[in-house]
């Protein structure tokens with residue numbers, strides 16, 4: 640019988656966000672794999688948890704995952720925690736979880752705090768559909784290509800950012816997405832928690848005057864589908880209806896279908912196209 644891997648969420652600032660279940664699982668596990676044992680020590684002490692610990696972090700996450708899997712296969716129950724929040728969310732966890740799933744070792748989530756969810760739900764922006772982008776890539780080209788993709792993203796966008804990169808990221812977001820509403824959620828659950836909902840240009844101006852401090856989640860309004868359709872329709876208006884029809888006819892489309900496609904592209908009725916062609 641193999642053991643179980645528990646993915647245990649820990650607080651993102653406020654210790655009161657630790658769940659009863661998280662404390663029990665951490666006490667009952669045979670081993671706790673911590674992103675940083677020194678960072679987790681105060682939390683474990685606070686909740687009187689004396690389970691043995693081992694380190695599992697970004698730089699040993701592949702080899703150590705195999706070692707942990709062997710222990711799980713031997714029947715040990717292991718709880719994985721990170722410095723803050725939910726394992727696997729911009730933190731180690733994904734590789735170990737995948738390995739366990741593949742080896743049929745049970746993986747049980749013990750949910751709790753996650754900065755992205757706390758930020759989007761308190762932002763005042765839509766949280767019905769959202770895209771979690773985590774940290775934008777450091778590589779310039781990859782970053783540009785993600786920003787390009789985000790330009791037409793209709794879901795609310797969530798980005799993690801460190802204070803010393805905040806100004807540059809806000810500039811790049813404005814350049815790529817244009818004017819949008821953004822909520823800056825800072826130091827969630829901590830003493831200096833702050834939420835600011837403003838326009839991107841206002842956030843840029845604000846942080847020219849103020850030093851960014853603490854941890855940030857950026858929640859940015861997606862482009863509205865209405866706006867996206869209007870943009871797409873406006874693009875077709877650069878060519879005449881006859882030229883537009885020729886594009887489809889040259890692809891072998893029947894005249895009736897081409898008229899339908901042109902009408903859809905331009906956001907008008909088929910009758911309008913018919914009359915314009917007459």
Ligand code: SAM
Nearest residue numbers: 651724725728729753754799800826827854855
């Ligand atoms: N696993 C964590 C989670 O579930 O949210 C995320 C860890 S990631 C390494 C750290 C980033 O999460 C920070 O740079 C910041 O963007 C965000 N974050 C974590 N705690 C936060 C807090 N209390 N307030 C605002 N952002 C926070």
